[in-house]
Amino acid sequence: MDANIIFVLLMFSIFIVPFLMIIRKNNFLKRNLEKKDQEIIFLKKENMIVKKKNNKFFFEKIDRSRGLRKRKKVTFLLKMERINHSRNQRKHKKLITSLQEKIKDLEITIINHKEISDHWRDKCTRLH
Known part of the structure; x- marks a missing residue:
């Protein structure tokens, strides 16, 4: 027994x-x-989260290789501006086109996260 x-x-x-x-x-x-009180589109394939808040679009890349507790969120601000052709933006070009298909009637470009103010960058990359 x-x-x-x-x-x-x-x-x-x-x-x-x-x-x-x-x-x-x-x-x-x-x-x-x-x-969070905002419109969220979760892209499982690319591990991306697109958020719409105050008519601005943000997308976060979730790094799952470190596990759930230590996942790092790298957030880029999406704006309607011309693309500066840098290495970082070329890397995400395919992602931008897939986002444009999902969020229609928007010209989405990625601003390098170095251009975002330190205050916003600290807020984005804080570990949750």
Whole structure:
């Protein structure tokens, strides 16, 4: 009888607990997105979040390689300005075109995050 109970607890810890952890992680991400009072488009494929706040568009890249707790958000400000052809913007050119398809009637360009004020950059890259 004791062996059966130990066996059941062992199976529970091996199979069900990791599954529950994955569900909890996904719910945590969704809750964080829904909490903010703004329009959010979540692009799962590119690990990008596009936010619309006060008629300005921001997009955040979530670095999931470091795990959930230490994920770093790199945020770029999207504006209707001409593109300065730098290395950073060339890297994201494909992303911009896919964003333009999803958010129609907008000319989206990426401003290098160095051009954003220090105050905003500190706010964006703070670990959550």
